[in-house]
Amino acid sequence: MTDGFDLAAHASAMRAAGWWQDKTFDDLLEAAIARSPDKRAVVAYRKDRGFDRPARVMTYAELGDAVAQAAGSLRALGVGPGDIVGLMLPNWWEFVVAAFAVCRIGAVPNPLMHIFRERELRFMLGFAGTRAILIPKGFRGHDFPAMIDRLKPELPALEHVIVVDDDGPRSFDRLIMNSGAAPVPADRGTPADPGEMAILMYTSGTTGEPKGVMHCFNTQVACVTALGNRFGLTADDVHFAVAPFGHMTGYTAMMVQAIHCGGTLVLQDIWEPEAGVDIMVREGATHMAAATPFLSDICTVIAHGGPVPGLRTFLCGGAQIPPVVIERARDMMKLGVSSLWGMSESLAGSLTEPERAQEKSATTDGRAVEGVELLIADENLTPLPQGQTGRLWFRGAQQFLGYYKRPGLDGRGPEGWFDTGDLAYMDPEGYIRINGRSKDIVIRGGENIPVVEIESILYRHPRVTDAAVVGYPDKRMGERACAFLVLADDGPFTMDDLRAWMEASGAARQYWPEAVEVIKTMPRNASGKIQKFLLKEQAARHAAG
Template identity: 30%
Template sequence: MDKLNRCPANYTPLSPIVFLKRAGSVYREHTSVVYGSVRFTWAETLDRCIRLASAISSLNISNGDVVAVVAPNIPAMYELQFGVPMAGAVLCCLNVRHDARTMSVLLRHSEAKVIFVDLQFLEVVHEALHLLSQQKNAKVPILVLIPELNSRQNSQYTDPAYLTYESLLSNADRNFKIRWPEDEWDSIALNYTSGTTSSPKGVVYSHRGAYLNALASVLLCEMMSMPVYLWTVPMFHCNGWSFAWAIAAQGGTNVCLRNVTASAIFDALVEHKVTHLSGAPTVLSMIANAQPHERKPVPHIVQIVTGGAPPPAAVLSTMTKLGFHMIHSYGLTETYGPSSVCVWKPQWDSLPEEQQAKLKARQGVPHLGLWDIDVKNPETMESVNADGKAIGEVMIKGNTVMKGYLNDVAATEAAFDGGWFRTGDLGVMHPDGYIELKDRSKDIIISGGENVSTIEVESILYNHPEILEAAVVGRPDEYWGETPCAFVKLKGPKQVTAESIIAFCRARLPHFMAPKTLIFQDLPKSSTGKIQKVELKQKARALGSITKRQSKL
């Protein structure tokens, strides 16, 4: 048995590129991409990606070189998920909300040799490239413009100053030989976390991890053959939570949206008979709180995967009533997006609605691409008691964990210290083996020696009938050290007072957990829909410390 060896007949490196190759044959006449009036079949998408790979190679791109892109969820963005690795290069999708300074830092750190830019973001990228050109020894990438693709007859931008996406494809080789990875550990993508620009963290994915996480994503969202997937998650975020590759695996239809709004979502659900979508809790809130004129009856049950911050139980309940089957997943950029799923059990169907929503809000169990998820004491590396009370750090191990951070050995070693990936998230393990997040380690509030989970306080706030969005951070307090400070956005004109909402919380929480400060305002968000707590923490600190006399009230 030990003398049996690998050979081309029984071993090929895993890569999600193979999903496109198969889709272009098996589902060749089926619609692959929808974008306004634009339609492509899988045969056409395969052809376009091969020509894209050829065009990229003609720009002197070698194996392992980085190709960047700044674009929303449009057909070109989808094609780049395959065309870049088919050229042997590494795809780096940059956040479209980055300013020019941040982009210039990331372009230098990644050493990108080419950057594809949607026309909408050309001005900020031009400024970023100008900043980059002024830095010593910095290399400025070749710019390729992606004009708006309104139709196949009117798809080219005529300004001769630019290389353009469609012109590159039109002059490319349809018979280009795909550069398959020689080793499945080869890098396929580079994704930057939302850390500071002074020390960017570039998360490197492998072909193997991308392949496995895409298949795991298909399974966790119960995706059958030829699904219709609505793109509400940005493709620049973890390559669309790995769904960019997953949809090809199942020969599905990608419904692309340049701008995500409640009305656009409901229109697409009805027009294209969408079966699946994904989104952060802010997307759920957008759907759940859509105005009557924006809503349309959902024609069938739609599977929706949510992740990011734990969704409030009240939002989950509303989404179910609207006709969505909620699947709660959890993951990070470092885990290719989804890494766990709250697997629903039939015996929970008979539980009261409120209890069902609380169960569904848990982060659950590892998906099939992982080895394990655990909650551990970060000092001893011992598992915490599975009692739903003992708090530890959520740690992950398996094939769908990143290769590491680009050019940052120290950060990589720290993240993998102890043989597990340390997420920085605090959670508990329930007796049934399901994990539940309690907070980010950097967000937990310690008030008078007691840990206050901002997630628990936010969950109570979301149960208030007048509150649309809520976020809780710590505010300095002379007596307690810090106390909860809530930032709240209401559903309509202000009809409640801060005092009445605080009283609402005190009636449902231990008093030390209830907010002592409450501020009405719009909440700052990242491009992936996450509430920017860093900004809110700065504002809470700027309020100053609550005095000892006020604290004891």
């Protein structure tokens, strides 16, 4: 029970409805191997090996063998059911092998973004009691072994540090792939019950306080099944994965999705747009899931004479998609871009189907996917009229199990509704539009400022490439609004410029931001969501003394 939420009853209902299939990752992998053992499963590109050719290509049979060997090696190290294993690797083939191997022996993978440093890892590894961690020897100029060695005295549970690309005693090759331990095939594995925790993923921290989100095999398989059905994905699809595996978009919507479909997973570890487009064309990529900046970059490459990839479907989440980007993708690639709303706790809550993408993706964040219910209501769960903004509540087959070591803190009631913290409204066809965050709302003089609408107006300025509006304290008005802008050029952008644009837009004067900051890049988390708590800290300097 969690705040009145009965997880056992929820699980029973999801199974009865057919949304929970009780399949493990081994079931997905073994099915793919049985269908096409010689088919390419993973094609991995690494910048340090040159993007002109793959660093590693694995068939499904080879992937299966590698997972069995890795599982045997981890078991020989003493890693077993319930142990937390940190996966702090870029999008390399070693991540894929390790993730499936960890699951095979009943341990719990904890994907970690490779951008994390001591401050984040001290909490995350310590809180989870992480037993083992896989890290690169170096990536983007950072020395990961030295960082973990500095932290290790503070992490008594951390027994094993396994280093990819190392040639010493802690090397991945020596400890995992060539340990001499007996392989563990799927029929000798001990995976978690499909309804128990099978991944620990920390929230991405737009509010500054990450929590450990627990998902099981059933919730993840429900996610990829729903997405696959709406996109019409088959074994013929080639999935281009540049969204990091340290986040749910990369981990579930790309890595797990590709294996679930029995398709080919193509990896690029560092996003370089020109190289990425070349790889997509070379490998025949048909499906991609990533944030808006990736799609914008692809369009820019094509606009400058680059080749046109044959993408058939594109899942775009993390932030609203500017209409101009959707139009460019349609005109340049004949590609319908599908908007998505999701979060670590809900996985994929809503999605615009490809056939409605041109019509709906610029103005909505999709409609509920299979096995999911969405509700717009007030804080007491009283439904609100169509078109009215309220809290977005979520429940269904992809709902998380709870927060790790924090029972009772997930805010679910007896009916299972989860308060997402997002504000949204719903149109007559059931498509939702995220209209802000309940914690990010700016209240000026007792009036709510429509933050998302103001951001959209600013985004349309020809010099603005990114925009965010946050509040800062004011003794008289309670709050005032500050606009943070990223520009396409190096020129100034003054309050006079902002006022002129807002006046031309026709927006009510009381909604105009009263401060403006020009910044080089917008602080975003791995899913592309703007970390507004950081902007709020910066905006606070505009507050009167």
